[in-house]
Amino acid sequence: MSGGSNSASGSPATGSPASGVRALARFRAVAADPLAELAAAKERTGLMAVGYFDSYLPEELIMAHGVLPYRVAVTGREDLRSGEFIQGFACPASRDLLDQALRGDLVLLDGALFTRYCDSLRGVFAVWDSEKLTPYVDFVRYPTVTNTVSAVKYLAAELREVSARMAKALDAPADERRLLEAAAACNRKRALVAELAARRASRDLALSGADYLAVLVAATTMTPDEFTSELSALLAWPPPGEPGDALPVVLSGTTFDNVSLAASIEAAGLYLIADDLATGSRWYGVNVETATLAAGEGSGMYADPWEALAHAYLTRPPCSVKEPSSPRADHLISQVRRSRAAGVLFYLTKFCDSEQAEWPYLRDRLAAEGIPAFMVEGEQKGAGSGGLQTRLEAFREQIEMSGDEL
Amino acid sequence: MTTRGDTRPTRLEATESLKSLIKTYYDDLFRAAAEGRPSVWLNVGVPCEFFYAMDVFPFYPENYGAACGAMKLTPKLSAIAEAHGFSADLCSYIRTTLGTVFSGEGPYGQLPRPTVQVSAMNSCVAIMVWWRAxxxxxxxxxxxxxxxxxxxxxxxINLDYVESEVLRMLSWVEEGTGRTMDMERLREVVRLSNEGKDLWAEVLDLRRARPCPITAADIFTHMFPMVALRGTPHYVSHLRALRDEVKARVDEGFAAVPDERYRLLWDNLPPWFDLRIFGDLAQRGVNFVIDTYTQAWGPRYMGTIDADNPVRSFAGYMGAGFLNVQIGKRLELLTELVRDYEVDGVVFHSDRSCKPFSLVQVELRNQLLERAGVPGVLLEGDHNDPNLFDRERAMGRLDSFLEVIDSGRA
Incomplete structure (x- = not known):
């Protein structure tokens, strides 16, 4: 366990051991009430805020307009008012987002940016747009194919068009200098999250999985600079702790914002040592090539800054809604290997077509590598049920009895 | 609600010739495989015209899934897919087809393996994961x-991108099958496709007649050639025969549903396993005089493909395909249809297996009522899985809905 050292990303070690404890408390508080954090940030900065839902959407696009980006996290609250607008076979995570807007929780948002991440989110957009749930709402015609030059160029052009509409709608023109600063700031924070994940995986830092998820929620809720400052403190002065004898597993899924549910999973004797989440390890590797941005249009390997942005987001480890998806399995296996996890826990959100269809393939790929996998399906609600606890305990015992050592 | 004697609709003669058309199609599929000729699996958002022009046999698993649904094979085939780890919550077309792929069971035995597969993203994400499996x-x-x-x-930029994708796909298929695109032949295929599509548009338009000459079951049954045979001579001749028969019915004042009292619109795919429901409803004086699903191949969406610039033209069709647009265009279509077909009410089939079609229906129902004053009802069901359709409950809801229409008239 290190303390007070520089982080790998070069962030200076400032403060004292107490600053790490304070940072962790801050992340927990933000994850518990992200909207309070948004309110405070709006009040502090006087800036507008635009919400988004899909981690493929570059928050730098929003920041380039001098607007606060806010990824609307899934609350896991029991609330069925979205049932008046959308059927129950829309995935519960998508319905949760709609519930928040219908409750009036998101009144602080001046706008919302959607993509068709999945067919459920597309349905939520239809309602959101029709009911004007935020003053400004727009849709990014996002590519599904991620590995072609034409997709990068198309997405770059699409981001430019969305930016032009956002500038008009919010009376907030984009500024290339701000885009540069945003990309650099987001690169810094993502690199720090990557560092946190690596240190957890190597047992250099014993943050619980629930706390790690709280950090992930905070990463797209707090302003990047503030988040970076807090995470630097946490990395420099990690609170003391040991993983104990819990069984280390990788958590795989799409979005997973429910910290209480994660704590509940860990209470079954599992330790979420690494992840394969859309908002976690499949996101924090995004690194926008800022040298191109700084040098201006036509320099480097990209035609302009938007292309650099598009390329960075399209080339991240893919979600199952993207094509090709096969790098996802390689990414997942690498997460297991580097963290020496004993297995993988898949949390499939009910009615999530792409994850449900991907599960048999990922299960078989892992089996071929000798990696045990276990799948639970749920609605990302509450803190989990007693039944879930029992199943997870059975999974743990099954691995322990088989004596698998990876 | 009273039932009115034996008023089950008379079937079209064209339906009989359709059966031989389908048989010939499947014979051709198996013959192509036996002779080592290339074939391709496509989703309905990918035009078959390209592949007929390349002499690559096009096969649509969605069509196959619907056929299995009509034969009530989905529960059995789905159980096979589920045993392989595929969730029972997945689209029932997926479960049905994968059941055949994994086991070789189905109405035709094991399907021939295609040379290549192409899916487009213009309907749903589920298509992509289906092809992936x-x-x-x-x-x-x-x-x-x-x-x-x-x-x-x-x-x-969107149209430019989709056009570039079509070109990329054609090159890929050429490489994968060893066949080349003959642009002259494509133009001829497109000409035939347009001719058939115009006949289809006429059939849809003839349904405006009072009384309506055909039922929803008739038109849904005839979806097969619209999906899989466009651009072939059989397609044109069949649609001409269909158009002629429907037109003759209109000229004679023939009522597909005697005592047509309720002219309704069906939104979404039908329950393929229970097309009889339309006949049963006919006995209550109900006819679904129009629907949204068949419009996907109608003039409002497909338009006329430019034979001189087919790639760009198809790209426009694919890019703004029926399920690749947002609620505004769907509402516009519904508003036009309820007006043009003098519709009394809309039944929104809330299809568990088709999220893009279904998840905007609550909003559509509310907005349509506000905009056109036409009531709508949501009917929970599924296009292929009878286990997700409670017929008794559905009929009860429909009876209540007819009473709503009656009370509106009063």
């Missing part, structure tokens, strides 16, 4: 043609 099980090279979801139209 087949790709992994059989090792079939698979191409995903990107068509980013648009609000209303595919223009500008």
């Amino acid at each position: 087949v790709e992994r099980h059989w090792g079939i090279p698979t191409f995903v043609l990107d068509t980013p979801l648009v609000r209303e139209d595919s223009t500008g």
Whole structure:
């Protein structure tokens, strides 16, 4: 366990051991009430805020307009008012987002940016747009194919068009200098999250999985600079702790914002040592090539800054809604290997077509590598049920009895 | 609600010739495989015209899934897919087809393995993962043609991108099958396709007559050639016969539903396993005089493909395909249809297996009532899985809905 050292990303070690404890408390508080954090940030900065839902959407696009980006996290609250607008076979995570807007929780948002991440989110957009749930709402015609030059160029052009509409709608023109600063700031924070994940995986830092998820929620809720400052403190002065004898597993899924549910999973004797989440390890590797941005249009390997942005987001480890998806399995296996996890826990959100269809393939790929996998399906609600606890305990015992050592 | 004696609709003669058309199609599929000729699996958002022009046999698993649904095979085939780890919550077309792929069971036995697969993103994400499962099980090279979801139209950078995707796909198919695109032949295929599509548009238009000459079951049954045979001579001749028969019915004042009292619109795919429901409802004086699903191949969406510039023209169709647009265009279509077909009410089939079609229906129902004053009802069900359709409950809801219409008239 290190303390007070520089982080790998070069962030200076400032403060004292107490600053790490304070940072962790801050992340927990933000994850518990992200909207309070948004309110405070709006009040502090006087800036507008635009919400988004899909981690493929570059928050730098929003920041380039001098607007606060806010990824609307899934609350896991029991609330069925979205049932008046959308059927129950829309995935519960998508319905949760709609519930928040219908409750009036998101009144602080001046706008919302959607993509068709999945067919459920597309349905939520239809309602959101029709009911004007935020003053400004727009849709990014996002590519599904991620590995072609034409997709990068198309997405770059699409981001430019969305930016032009956002500038008009919010009376907030984009500024290339701000885009540069945003990309650099987001690169810094993502690199720090990557560092946190690596240190957890190597047992250099014993943050619980629930706390790690709280950090992930905070990463797209707090302003990047503030988040970076807090995470630097946490990395420099990690609170003391040991993983104990819990069984280390990788958590795989799409979005997973429910910290209480994660704590509940860990209470079954599992330790979420690494992840394969859309908002976690499949996101924090995004690194926008800022040298191109700084040098201006036509320099480097990209035609302009938007292309650099598009390329960075399209080339991240893919979600199952993207094509090709096969790098996802390689990414997942690498997460297991580097963290020496004993297995993988898949949390499939009910009615999530792409994850449900991907599960048999990922299960078989892992089996071929000798990696045990276990799948639970749920609605990302509450803190989990007693039944879930029992199943997870059975999974743990099954691995322990088989004596698998990876 | 009273039932009115034996008033089950008379079937079209064209339905009989359709059966031989389908048989010939499947014979051709198996013959192509036996002779080693290339074939391709496509989703309905990918035009078959390209492949007829390349002499690559096009096969649509969605059509196959519907056929299995009509034969009530989905529960059995789905159980096979579920045993392989595929969730019972997945689209029932997926479960049905994968059941055949994994086991060889189905109405035709095992399907021939295609040479290549192509899916477009212009209907749903589920299509992509469906093709992916087949790709992994059989090792079939698979191409995903990107068509980013648009609000209303595919223009500008979006159309340019989709066109580039079509060109990329054609090159890929040429490489994978060893066949080349004959542009002259494509133009001829497109000409035939347009001719048939115009006949289809006439059939749809003839349904405006009072009384309506055909039923929803009739038109849904005839979806097969619209999906899989466009651009072939059989397609044109069949649609001409269909058009002539429907026109003759209109000229004679023939009522597909005697005592047509309720002219309704059906939104979404039908329950393929229970097309009889339309006949049963006919006995209550109900006819679904129009629907949204068949419009996907109608003039409002497909338009006329430009034979001189087919790639660009098809790209526009694919980019703004029926399920690749947002609620605004769907509402516009519904508003036009209820007006043009003098519709009394809309039944929104809330299809568990088709999220893009279904998840906007609550909003559509509310907005349509506000905009056109036409009431709507949501009917929970599924296009292929009878286990997700409670017929008794559905009939009860429909009876209540008819009473709502009656009270509106009073």
